Amino acid sequence: MSHPQRVTVLGATGSIGTSTLDVIARHPERYQVFALTAHTSRETLLSQCIEHRPAIAVLAQEEDAQWLRSALRQARVATEVAVGEQALVDVAQDSSVDIVMAAIVGAAGLLPALAAASAGKRVLLANKEALVMSGALFMQAVETAQATLLPIDSEHNAIYQCLPSEHRGGLDRHGISQLLLTASGGPFRTWPREALATVTPEQACAHPNWSMGRKISVDSATLMNKGLELIEACWLFDAAPEQIQVVVHPQSVIHSMAAYHDGSVLAQLGNPDMRTPIAYGLAWPERIDAGVAALDLFQVARLDFEAPDEARFPCLRLAREAMQQGGTAPAILNAANEVAVEAFLAKRLGFNAISDVVAAVLNDQAAEPAHHLDIVLNADQHARRAAQQWVKHYTG
Ligand code: NAD
Ligand code: MG
Numbered sequence: 001m002s003h004p005q006r007v008t009v010l011g012a013t014g015s016i017g018t019s020t021l022d023v024i025a026r027h028p029e030r031y032q033v034f035a036l037t038a039h040t041s042r043e044t045l046l047s048q049c050i051e052h053r054p055a056i057a058v059l060a061q062e063e064d065a066q067w068l069r070s071a072l073r074q075a076r077v078a079t080e081v082a083v084g085e086q087a088l089v090d091v092a093q094d095s096s097v098d099i100v101m102a103a104i105v106g107a108a109g110l111l112p113a114l115a116a117a118s119a120g121k122r123v124l125l126a127n128k129e130a131l132v133m134s135g136a137l138f139m140q141a142v143e144t145a146q147a148t149l150l151p152i153d154s155e156h157n158a159i160y161q162c163l164p165s166e167h168r169g170g171l172d173r174h175g176i177s178q179l180l181l182t183a184s185g186g187p188f189r190t191w192p193r194e195a196l197a198t199v200t201p202e203q204a205c206a207h208p209n210w211s212m213g214r215k216i217s218v219d220s221a222t223l224m225n226k227g228l229e230l231i232e233a234c235w236l237f238d239a240a241p242e243q244i245q246v247v248v249h250p251q252s253v254i255h256s257m258a259a260y261h262d263g264s265v266l267a268q269l270g271n272p273d274m275r276t277p278i279a280y281g282l283a284w285p286e287r288i289d290a291g292v293a294a295l296d297l298f299q300v301a302r303l304d305f306e307a308p309d310e311a312r313f314p315c316l317r318l319a320r321e322a323m324q325q326g327g328t329a330p331a332i333l334n335a336a337n338e339v340a341v342e343a344f345l346a347k348r349l350g351f352n353a354i355s356d357v358v359a360a361v362l363n364d365q366a367a368e369p370a371h372h373l374d375i376v377l378n379a380d381q382h383a384r385r386a387a388q389q390w391v392k393h394y395t396g
Contacts, residue, residue: 004029004030004031004032005030005031005032005098005099005282006031006032006033006034006096006097006098006099007020007024007032007033007034007097007098007099007100007101007282008033008034008035008036008037008091008092008094008097008099008100008101008116009021009033009035009036009037009101009103010037010091010092010100010101010102010103010104010109010112010113010127011037011039011101011102011103011104011105011109011126011127012036012037012038012045012048012103013036013038013039013041013048014105014213015211015212015213015216015274016101016103016126016213016274017036017038017101017103018044019273019274019275019278020101020103020124020278020282021033021048021051021052022275022291023275023278023279023282023288023290023291024052024282025051025052026288026289026290026291027282027288027289030282030283030288031099031282033052033053033054034054034055034056034091034094034096034097035054035055035056035057035058035091035094035097036049036052036056036057036058037057037058037059037087037088037091037104037112038057038058038059039059039060039104039108040059040060040061040064042059042064042067045057045068046068046071046075049068049072049077049079050075050077053077053078053079055079056079056080056081056082056087056091057072057079057081057082058081058082058083058084058087058088059081059083060083060084061083062083065082065083068081069081085111085112088104088111088112089111089112089115091112092112092115092116092119092121093115093116093119093121095119097116097119097121098121098122099121099124099282100112100113100116100121100122100123100124101124101126101152101281102123102124102125102126102127102130103127103152104127105127105129105215105216106127106129106215107129107130107133107334107338107380109127109129110127110130110133110134113125113127113130113138114130114137114141114373117138117141117142117145117147117149118141118144118145118147119145119147120145120146120147121147121148122147122148122150122281123142123147123148123149123150124152124278124281124282125149125150125151125152125153126152126153128232129228129338131231131232131235131236132228132231132232132330132333132334133330133331133334133335133380134331134370134373134376135231135232135235135330136235136370137370137372137373137376138235139235149236150280150281150284151232151236151277151281152274152277152278152281153229153232154255154256154272154274154276154277155181155182155229155233155255155256156232156233156236156237156256157255157268157276157280157281158182158254158255158256158267158268159181159233159236159237159256159257159258159268160236161268161280162256162257162258162266162267163176163237163258165285167237168238169238170238170239171237171238171239171243175260175261175262176258176259177243177259177260177261178243178244178245178258178259179233179237179239179243179244179245179256179258180244180245180256180257180258180259181226181229181230181244181245181246181247181256182247182248182249182252182254182255182256182257183223183225183226183247183248183249183308184207184208184209184210184220184248184249184250184251184252185249185250185306185308186207186208186221186222186223186225187203187204187206187207187220187221188203188204188221189248189250191312192312193311193312193352196312196352197351197352198350198351199221199351200347201214201218201344201345201347204217204221204344204351205217205218205221207220207221208250208252209251209252209272210252210272210274214345215338215341215342215345218341218344218345218354219315219337219341221351222313222315222351222354222355223308223313223315223316224316224318224319224337224341224354224355224358226246226308226316226319227315227316227317227318227319227320227333228319228334228337230244230246230316230319230320230323231319231322231323231330241320241323241324246308246316247305247306247307247308248305248306248307248308249303249304250304250306251300251302251303251304252272253270253271253272254267254269255267255268255269255277256268270292270295271292271295273292273293275290275291275292276290276292278290279292313355314355314359315337315354315355315358318333318355318358318359318362319333321362322367325367326367326369326370327367327368327370328367328369328370328375328376328379329362329367331370331376331379331383332361332362332365332379332380332382332383333358333361333362334380335361335379335380335381335383335384336357336358336360336361336383336384336386336387336390337354337358339357339383339384339388339391340353340354340357340358340387340390340391341354343357343391343395348391348395349391349394349395353391356390356394357387357390357391357394360390361383361386361387361390364386365379365382365386367379
């Protein structure tokens, strides 16, 4: 390798962002940080700048940026500090960048991730909401700019590893009959629906196997995360929703599988640690150390599987139906879910009402063909306003 690969980490201070910097720090000869971004976590961003010396750091607000500039001056770090959404897009598409880790949570990550794809970067996609909202446009941008899109979501990374290299143009062409998307089932896998009515954000965020940001933790508890991942898999692997089976696997050791027409099922296994898919994406097609402990199968001892229960966890069904409906339906689903999850985390909405809000918004708002980004962003805004109203309704 001639020069170290230059990396922008969008959402550097989050769970995926910090794991990414952990892997990068293990390979200083391979990777050099170009830009780090955060929403409001200025202290964390400061210590990351001191350690990784990026050219640019980005925050959402001018006040935080001023604080960071003066702290960096005191620490004698020459990082330039930029502010706002356009700055996120700029560091994602900068001509000196090779790799962009898209790890902002939610719809806020769409424009910078799309900018990275349109600029032909190697895009490590953790921000599944971007693909859920604008899958067709995103995949088109990747194709047009000849970007390299590598899924970081552990399930999609696993499937990617189980597919033939250079796969494109549908599953059938490669002799694949089905993708098996594994799900831990979340912290409430065995709970009756009535008991779910009173669960708290703290309970929902205590995931049995993975340590993650709060929004995705709640999504894992409602199974909306698996619904979003089903949509994500349809776009990434050119699959129909019917070709994807969700398999609840409480140990989270098999990260997903591909079933072939000859009866073979290929699986990728590993400890539940996001540094594995992150290192895979950074180094692909090579393999590097991720700092992850070797899998001890004797300690794992057993692997269990069960069917998901869509009566207790309706979000999975809602997501599948939105994908079947197509157009802006997945963007509407995603926007309503973001609003409902935020209200749940703020203790304004009950856990079971999250799916009620999403269902109500999808029912009210007609999906349109998603030919342009503006149409997607309008549908997103419209669904957010409707979801706020439904949150009020369910809060009573
Ligand atoms: P997190 O909440 O821990 O981190 C989110 C990051 O995005 C932070 O750096 C935050 O500052 C930034 N951010 C938040 N809102 C922003 C905004 N409006 N504008 C700009 N930046 C903003 O989230 P996470 O768990 O790291 O997840 C990040 C993404 O990766 C999500 O889309 C999630 O679904 C996906 N993902 C996460 C995991 C995991 O294990 N954590 C696994 C698979 C996929
Ligand atoms: Mg996942």
